[in-house]
Amino acid sequence: MTDQRRLRVTEVRSLCPEIRQITLEPLEGTALMGFQPGSHLILHAGEHRNAYSLTGDGIMPSRYTVSVLKRNDDGGSAWLHQHLAPGSEITAEGPVSMFAPVHNQQHALLVAGGIGITPVLSHASALAALQKSAEVIYAYKPHRAAHVDQLREICHSAGFRLTEVTSAGNCRKALRDRMSDQPVGSHAYVCGPMSMLESFLEIGAAAGWPEYRLHLERFEAPELDPGEEFALRVSGSPEDLRVPVGVSILETLESAGYSVPNMCRQGVCGQCQISVRSAGSLEHRDYVLTEEEKAAGGSLMVCVSRGTDVEVAL
């Protein structure tokens, strides 16, 4: 679990229709913690606890900035749009780092689609501050080009190059073109809609990128198969639980009265990780654990993953 703290909103700025930039500062004199590029804050937005990427470079920040796309009328993003104004206070957790740059990379290819620009901007700013090199592809709808001016300015730095595209077809073309033309030792990072992540993986594989050089940040996860019913035991508890079709281990544990930390409930945030004592089999369906960790079977993201005859330790 990460620490909670109150922050003060000092500015709310509309970047384009539906996207607002929120600036947060500490309540009194205390310093803000620095963060790795690609980190996010967890904001308590009414009933919701949502993740929002920090857009700054993370080096000795005096304020945090996030940009929130309003998704619908009753979610957490809508709450943030409605309730925050300069002077408001908000509860935040983090920064949490799950999309960090690889320490020894020679060069970075950064790909952003739509609101996925937020963590990419953070990576680009940090690389520019450290005088490293990077290439950026930004795909956006013309009326929703959040942060494009800032990005253009960063990409004027020596060793930077920017490609802007405004349609899915052009985005695939840019990916094919640029992914086959990067220096040795590069790592590639993407954040954007699901279809873009798929293209990135597919084109990257075809261009010969090994998996460990491709890094994805997911704001949301695809619909999952409902799975089969299976038995679940909590170490130290006598009763056996059943996890029904279409219901997660997390929901099963919650209905049985256990409390398990969680947030995204879609296998992307990493909060609901639990130790596995034993299992007949495990079906990992999250995007958090590495292949190696999944194979070792020591833990499970209980919001999405399933198995058979699973015993967990809480």
Add this chain to the structure above:
Amino acid sequence: MTKFSERAQGFPWPFAEGETDFRYSVNVEPARVRRTTATGGWGEHLVDLGGSDYTQLMQQRREVIAAHPERRRVLPGMEMACWDLLLYYLRDMAAAYPESMHLGEEGKNFHWRNDLLGTDQAFTFGQEESLPTDPLTFLASEIPDDLVLLTERDGELFFDAGLVTFAASWSVSFNVGMSMTEIHGPVPRMTAEGMTRRAEIFMRQLQPGQAYRRLNWSTSKHRGERLDTSLETYREWESEIPQLVEEEDWGSLQLRNELQHFVRLPMTGTVAFAIRTYILPLAEIREIPEWRDQLASILRELPEDLATYKGFGDFREEIVDYLAQPADSMG
């Protein structure tokens, strides 16, 4: 008034109440939680200044650093991580010891004052020329902990920088650049039993700013007060234990305890591994009934390979007998 010495009172006793046998485990817990012991307590702060010996300890550390520049190794690309470490620790110390440590901050400009050592230093974050030394040496001259930095590459953690003056017969120059698995190669059972892997997973899951700790114990490789038992000075201390054994001076044998902290540094994601070393002679431990009995039982039971690795395989029975004799019968 208490009958225990200052160092016994602050000694982080490495065994849980009721523990009578010992095996390696990934024994990590959140940092900054005070534990009470039979003699006092420890663990409230990330950095333990110790008691009245703090200035003397830092004097010893500064002398080793000056005489042995090879105790500091920083691989290329680790400069920012060293600043990240410095800032994390100075902020922590200013918060933990507000009566003697102060950190003024204005943007990237800082002013550090440590009243106990008389340090008064302004510096600019990221600018090495604004400090009298590099940031790692600067920090190592203010706190008693040995410092190691690890970075992740392709799913493994590597020892990429460190300043270590009080190592237990290992050396920075030898270990720098190695992976966790390579470093722990000499430790019996550790990698074979999957512990190295679990330790590594634990460290990779630490979140930015989070601090955890573990304790590690052995018997000391030397007899006196010095803490510098690095491989580099092997010649200076190698004869001390054989001599102690010859004289059967068991009371001078020391329990050597390491309080290790793990911190995920916020800006670089580097894992900092800090080692604070404590020593306590068996003569003092024998005065503390709970500790004496527990240590005797653990030493007696420990499997041969672990006893040898920890350094007392050749005289285990003698020290167990020594602990079993009541102190006053010896006069």
